Amino acid sequence: MTELINRQWRLAARPVGNFKDTDFTWHEEPVPALAAGQVRVRNIYLSLDPTNRIWAAQDSYLPAVPLGDVMRGVAIGVVEASTHDALPEGTFVQGLLGWQLYYVGDGKGLTPITKIPGQSLLLYHGVLGAIGLTAYFGLLDIGKPKAGETLVVSAAAGAVGSLVGQIGKIIGCRVVGIAGGPEKCRWIVEELGFDAAIDYKHENVAAALASHCPQGIDVYFDNVGGDILDAALARMNNFGRVVACGAISQYTADRPPVGPSNFLLVVSKRLRIEGFIVLDYLPRAQEAIPQLLGWIASGQLKYRLDVVDGLEQAPQAVRKLFDGSNLGKLVVKVSEEPS
Amino acid sequence: MTELINRQWRLAARPVGNFKDTDFTWHEEPVPALAAGQVRVRNIYLSLDPTNRIWAAQDSYLPAVPLGDVMRGVAIGVVEASTHDALPEGTFVQGLLGWQLYYVGDGKGLTPITKIPGQSLLLYHGVLGAIGLTAYFGLLDIGKPKAGETLVVSAAAGAVGSLVGQIGKIIGCRVVGIAGGPEKCRWIVEELGFDAAIDYKHENVAAALASHCPQGIDVYFDNVGGDILDAALARMNNFGRVVACGAISQYTADRPPVGPSNFLLVVSKRLRIEGFIVLDYLPRAQEAIPQLLGWIASGQLKYRLDVVDGLEQAPQAVRKLFDGSNLGKLVVKVSEEPS
Incomplete structure (x- = not known):
């Protein structure tokens, strides 16, 4: 042998x-x-x-x-x-x-x-792995969006973000994605059905959030941290929820991480910022998987x-x-x- | 007339x-x-x-x-x-x-x-006004401490902080207060029954938290923001809760407010940071007032x-x-x- x-x-x-x-x-x-x-x-x-x-x-x-x-x-x-x-x-x-x-x-x-x-x-x-479970439990269990609310997701063309936005649409939210570059922005709007996309490389994110979220933000699913988190905090509605999934803008920074300078808004707007790790949800995977498979089969989730x-x-x-x-x-x- | x-x-x-x-x-x-x-x-x-x-x-x-x-x-x-x-x-x-x-x-x-x-x-x-309701609902409704957990409160000799710590003791927490100066620290330990006090004016808060919270922090009731919030975040246990009540260290600062540099820990430790305003709890005041009056009458709350x-x-x-x-x-x- x-x-x-x-x-x-x-x-x-x-x-x-x-x-x-x-x-x-x-x-x-x-x-x-x-x-x-x-x-x-x-x-x-x-x-x-x-x-x-x-x-x-x-x-x-x-x-x-x-x-x-x-x-x-x-x-x-x-x-x-x-x-x-x-x-x-x-x-x-x-x-x-x-x-x-x-x-x-x-x-x-x-x-x-x-x-x-x-x-x-x-x-x-x-969708049946960490990516799908992260999007599913992070959005639904931590973010708790309701139909009619406005959901913003960063790294929106990423593996998690693209699923988060689509699940947000399925449950009836207005969904705005933040991504880098026109191709990613086109993809999430035209192929995934997001209501709007913001190209953070070429647009002022704060101004674009104001224009695309006329009713404010109810749930912000944060994959990036940094300046984009700050811009989202500034636009959050009272009792808004920030799903702290990751902070990719900070992982490779060559200086110590910087916290959100709009952190004081957590009190005045009664915000909830909550972090999670998908590993904790593995025991509950069977709550998510049949639904995810169904959405894949129906073409609602790409x-x-x-x-x-x-x-x-x-x-x-x-x-x-x-x-x-x-x-x-x-x-x-x-x-x-x-x- | x-x-x-x-x-x-x-x-x-x-x-x-x-x-x-x-x-x-x-x-x-x-x-x-x-x-x-x-x-x-x-x-x-x-x-x-x-x-x-x-x-x-x-x-x-x-x-x-x-x-x-x-x-x-x-x-x-x-x-x-x-x-x-x-x-x-x-x-x-x-x-x-x-x-x-x-x-x-x-x-x-x-x-x-x-x-x-x-x-x-x-x-x-x-205790029957905003102070008592802030301490009561902030700690119990937002912080959700359990008996045996470690509670840390800043501005611990302040009107809200002193009540928060005492309610924490009543429900069976280990309670550590952070206050400025020996007289305030003496008062919260000797007269209010806190387990320990940290004098932020004369002690290294991070080191003192490590020594007084050997099991980590489960609930941090934040009245001050700034560096003390960062020190608390560094010591939080997984699934810890930060009650964002105020940030007095930032209100009078002559530079823009600074967010917590340990913010990335929110994800890795699965923290929940939640703000609240006591005005929202006024309709529920009658849940709190009989209990607060009872604790006053029994001498448990001073x-x-x-x-x-x-x-x-x-x-x-x-x-x-x-x-x-x-x-x-x-x-x-x-x-x-x-x-």
């Missing part, structure tokens, strides 16, 4: 600014033999997400990835060898499988997933994938999240999906 | 930094005759509160006081003349009666209050008054709120309380 060789990206340095090639080192080594109760998973699709930058840089809701370890990442794979009763050979799994071709371990935290006939496993990195071919490409690909150049959910294809 | 002369403080300038004498002008004029449906109220106790600075400076949850108008203020008074069916002569009322001896108007927004035998009407500027004699003193007195020199609820005695 040919010895299996693992291929890995290991974290070599704490990133400063956007990721650089030198933040990772390529590593090849034989795959170890399975101990009792272990599984070997061949990774198929690796998800690249803004939170990767947090994991690489510092302790937060998870400890920072130790330097020299395989870079942390959510992936979908297939169990190819197993001495683990609950995860037999052939099982598809999703979890923190890492930036590598083969995962070998005790399988803790891995979730078995079912291949839906006629659908790619990529669905589990899209999403784009940006699939990059080959694990070698991961360091270059992940940078696209922070320079604004990717459109849709970013995934690296690590190996072939079984047909 | 002798002509009644009104005595008023009118707002002369938008304050910059702390209030100055020249921000107000003293004005005397005859009290107008009552039109149909009006009341004339003689003010007895005028409440001075941090929010006065907001009202004088800018539009917020209420429009700014127009320059030249009587300064806005909550007062307790007695109806001395009335052509208003619901507010007959002799009724005690509380509301936005202004920095003046006599209010003449349609009585809209005034709340009739009952003099409790043996108690001063001052009770209505204390409060101090700082009563300044004479309406002329109001401009000097209000400054004490912002230089940290007052202890307890600040009130101006405008005229005699009927016995």
Whole structure:
């Protein structure tokens, strides 16, 4: 039997600014033999997400990835060898499988997933994965929008933001998206059905929010933080809700993060700003998934994938999240999906 | 009949930094005759509160006081003349009666209050007024502390903060107060029963929070904003709640307000930051008042008054709120309380 060789990206340095090639080192080594109760998973699709930058840089809701370890990442794979009763050979799994071709371990935290006939496993990195659950629970559970209210979402052409806006439309909100560049703005309005888009690279966001949100903002789904958060706070209605999902404008900044200077409005406008991490909602995933699948089937929910071919490409690909150049959910294809 | 002369403080300038004498002008004029449906109220106790600075400076949850108008203020008074069916002569009322001896108007927004035998009407500027309701609803309705959790409150020797900490103790929290100076710190620990006090003028607040909150902070009741809010955010537990009640450190600053630089922790720690204005809770006052009265009667809730004699003193007195020199609820005695 040919010895299996693992291929890995290991974290070599704490990133400063956007990721650089030198933040990772390529590593090849034989795959170890399975101990009792272990599984070997061949990774198929690796998800690249803004939170990767947090994991690489510092302790937060998870400890920072130790330097020299395989870079942390959510992936979908297939169990190819197993001495683990609950995860037999052939099982598809999703979890923190890492930036590598083969995962070998005790399988803790891995979730078995079912291949839906006629659908790619990529669905589990899209609406059925963290992206879909983040949009669904963040908007509905934290933001609690009502029909007729105005919802604003930033990074609106991003994987999460594009779903948030569409779910907002489904439940009857006026939806305004903030995105960078005319192509993203065109996409969210013409193809996804947002009521309006603001191109933050070419428009004054505060003025555009005033014009596109004549009734003020009831729910602001924040993916970016920084100046855009400030502009949204200034336009919030009394009792408005800010869903704090992320702050991508701050992750790669070369100065300490800056808080919203309009923070005093939290009191006078009785705002609620609430953060969440999708991991906390995994136990409730079954509340969301049938509805998400239904909306996909009916065509009410669309999403784009940006699939990059080959694990070698991961360091270059992940940078696209922070320079604004990717459109849709970013995934690296690590190996072939079984047909 | 002798002509009644009104005595008023009118707002002369938008304050910059702390209030100055020249921000107000003293004005005397005859009290107008009552039109149909009006009341004339003689003010007895005028409440001075941090929010006065907001009202004088800018539009917020209420429009700014127009320059030249009587300064806005909550007062307790007695109806001395009335052509208003619901507010007959002799009724005690509380509301936005202004920095003046006599209010003449349609009585809209005034709340009739009952003099409790043996108690001063001052009770209505204390636990039965905005102060008590702010502490009660802010802590219980917004902060939702549970027994065994750690509660931190800033401006802890202030009118609201001192009640917040005591209510926290009543419901079984570990309570740490942040106040300025040894006398205030002594008072909240020795007389009010806080578990610990931090003197922000003489201690490193972040280090002291680490030492006094070994289990982290579950609820932070924020009256001050600024650096102390940042220090509290850094120490919050996952799913912690920040009650945004005020930001007195920012009201008189001579630079634009600064947001919390630890704002990114809102996401990673899944924090909820929620603002409120006590006016919204007035319809629910009867949920709180019997409980507050009971705690007063049992000695579990103590409060101090700082009563300044004479309406002329109001401009000097209000400054004490912002230089940290007052202890307890600040009130101006405008005229005699009927016995």
